[in-house]
Amino acid sequence: MQEKRVHTSDNTVIVNGIGKSFGAVDALRDVSLEVGQGEVVALLGPNGAGKTTMVDILSTLTRPDRGHASIAGFDVVSQAASVRRSIMLTGQQVALDEILTGRENLVLFGRLQGLSKSNARSRAEELLREFDLVHAADRRVGTYSGGMRRRIDIACGLVVRPEVVFLDEPTTGLDPRSRQTIWDLVAGFKNLGIATLLTTQYLEEADALSDRIIVIDHGVIIAEGTADQLKERTGGSYCEIVPRDLNDLPAIADALGSLLPEENRAALTNTADRIAIPAPGGANTLVEALSRLDTANIELTDIALRRPSLDDVFLSLTKDSASIPVPDEPVAGEQPVDVPVVTPNGSDGAKHRTSGRGRSWLASHSRALIMLVTCVVTCVNLLIAASLVIPQKDSGPGDRSAANTSVSPASIRAGPPPGSAPAAPQLSLPSEPLPTPVPLVAPSATPSATTLQQQEFADVQPASPPLQAAVSAPEVPIASPPVAPASTPQVPIASPPVAPASTPQVPIASPPVAPVSTPQVPIASPPVAPPDPLQVILSPLLGALP
C-alpha cells in the first residue's frame, strides 16, 4: 500500500501553520518551517518553548490542532504510517530495553523494522563498529555510560535508512567528549543526505551543527537564520568596559568615538555602571578600545570581550532588538565567554528527563523489593505461628479457644459462642489480663513486622522518612483507644509528602520559560499512603488469625 506523496519538492520536512494547544496553553502557534535534504536545522529554545511538541507532531506522536505538515512527502496526520517509515526519532531520554545488551537492542530494532534475522545481525555489527561500541556490545545497555547510551540509542534508529532524523536534545547531560561524538554523527547525516531536525537549548550546539537555526519561544518562531546571522542580530560579541570612576562614563563614550554606535550611546543612562560596544572584530576591537581609552588616560576596573549567551539571544530576540548589548544586569555580565554551555545546564531538560541512573537502579531492584514484601508476609505468618504454637503446647487443643478469645484483637474468634462476644473484642485487649505466653509474643510480633514494612517502603521510595512512624507504630495494639486501633498512629506515615521526583525544577537559564514546564507532579507521592491500609489490615490480623 504505497501511499502517494502529497509533496514532491526538495524539502523533506514541510511545516505549514502548525498549531497545537494543551488546554489553555498554546504550545505551538502558527509555526511554519522547512528542512531540505541533507540539511541540519536546529530548533533552539528554552524549556517549554514548544520544541518537543513540534517534534512529537512531526513524528506522528501528537496530532496538530491546526495546520499541515509533511515528512518526505507524506502528511503527518493522514499518512502517519508512511511518515513512521521515513523517520527516526530519538527522544530526550534513551529509549531502549535496558535489560538487553547493546547488540540485542540493535538486532531488536532491525527486526522490528523488517530486516531478516541475518541482515539485522550483520547490520548490528556494522553499527557497533561505526559507533565505537564493539567493546560493549554484549553488555546490558543499563550498564552503559551516558555517552554510550546516547550513541546506541541513535544507532538503533539507523538500522534502516531514515529520510528525516529527529534528535530531541541529543546532548543534554553529556560530557564534552560524548557531545563531540554525537556532533560528528550528525555531521555524518548531512553527508548521507538525511534531513535532520534537532532541538537544543545550547546555542553552541546549534552553532556547531546546524546549517540553520530556528529560535522558538512560547510556541512561536521568533527568529530564523544561520548562526552568524543570529549572533549578528543579538549583537555578536561585545566588549564590556567598566571604569574605575563612574563619572568617567561620558569621557569613555567620547574616547570610544566610532566604536560606540549611536543607539548604544543613546541607550546610556545615568544609572549605568559600564559601557558595552559591539565587537565585530573580536579581540581586535578590544585592543582598539583599550588603546583609545589609554590614550584618553581613563582608568578601568575591567574590560573584557563577551559573547552573547543564550540568555542574551532570547532576551534580545523577544525584546525589541534595538538596545541589545547593554547588559545592565551585572550578574549576566560576570559570565565568561562559554556561557551558552554552562547556563542551560541548570535546567537541563529536567522537565522531561528523569535521572536515568537512580531510576534504573530502583527498577532493577524492584523485583527484589517485591520479594521483600513477600518475605514480610512470610515473617508475619511465622510470627503468628510462633504465637500460636506456644499456647497450643501448653494448654492443648481444648484450651485453644480460650486463649484465642483473649488474644484476638481483630475479633475472629473460633472458640466461644457468638453471643458471649462483645461487639468489638479487640478493644478489650489492653485492659484484659493476658495468659502468660501471649503478651510476650504479640507485641514482639508487631514491631518486627512493622519495621520490616517500613524498611520496605523506605527502600522503594528513598525520600520517605517514616522512621518515627516505625517507632510509634508498635504501640498501636496496646495503647490505642477503643475505636479504629490502627488508624490514628498511622497518620505520621501517610503525612510526610514524599514527592521524590519534584526536585528543584526551577529553570535557571531561561527567564522566558512558559508555565508549560510545570506538569511534573509526581505520581510518586500518593503511594505514601500504602502503609496505612496495609497495617490496618495486618495489625488486626496479627492477633486475629487464631
Place this chain on the structure above:
Amino acid sequence: MSMGVAREQARPATDVVVTTALAAARPKPSTFGQWWILTTRLVAPTLRNGEVLFAVIASVVFTAGWFIPLNHIMGATSGMSSYAQYLMPLIALQGIAFASVTGALRAATDSVKGVNRRFQSMPIGPLTPLAARMSAGVHRCVVGTAAALVSGHVIGFRFYRDLEYTVGFCVLLLLIGVVLSFLADLLGTNSKNPEATTQWLLLPQLIFGLLSVGIQPVERFPGWTQPIVRNQPISQFVYALRALAGDTTSAAGSVTWSVVGPSLAWLVGAMAIMVPLSVIVLRRRT
C-alpha cells in the same frame, strides 16, 4: 579529543559501510513478525534477569508462608481432606498476581523509559506492543501457575476430579491471570513511576488475599466483614478453583454455575470496563 581524532581517521572506511546500508530500500515489516519479536523481547530475558526464578521463589515462599504456620491451626477447621487442598487456590492466585505485578513493572518501565513512545514513532501497529505485552503476561502466568502447582503438590495438593476439570482449573487460573495482567498493564503503562505502581498493585493483592476465604472459612471472619469476604472476587475465584480441583470430601463444593459463574462474571465485568478504558487511553496518545 583523541577519540574525536581517532574517529575522524576511522571514518572514511566505515562511512562507506553505513552509506551502503542506509542507501538500501527499507524493508516492509509484518505485524505478526513484530508481535513475535516484541514478545520474544519480553520473554527471552526472563531466565536471565531472574523473572522466572523470582516467580518460582515467590511461589515457594507463598506456599511455605501460608502453609507451614497455618496448617495446624486452620487445617482442622477447613473441613477438607487437608489444608493443602484448602489453601491451593490462594497459592495459585498469589502466584498469578505476582506475575501480573511483574508485568506491570515492565510495562511501566517501558513507558517511563520512552520505549513506548519510540515504538509509536516506528512503523509498528498501535496495538502490537500491547498484544506482545499480553502474550508475555500469559507466559508469566503459565510459569506462575506451574510453580504454584508444583509447590502445591509438594505440600499435598492433588486434583481429585477428571482431566477436564483439571484443565478447567488451569484455564480459569490463566484467564484470571490474563485479566489481572491486563489491569496491571493498563496501570503500569499509564504510570510515571514503576515502583509506585508495584506498591499499589501489591496492596490489593495482600488485602484481598488476606480477607478472602483462601486461608480460612468465611464463618471465621467477624460478622460484619463476612459479606465482603464472601463476595469479593478473590474469594469467588477461590471457591471456583477449589470446586474444580475437587477433594475426597464434599467440602470442595460441586462445579456448578452458581460456584463458577461469579468468577466468570467478575472477569467479564473487569474486561468490560478495562477494554474501553485502554482504547480511550490509546486514542488519547495518538
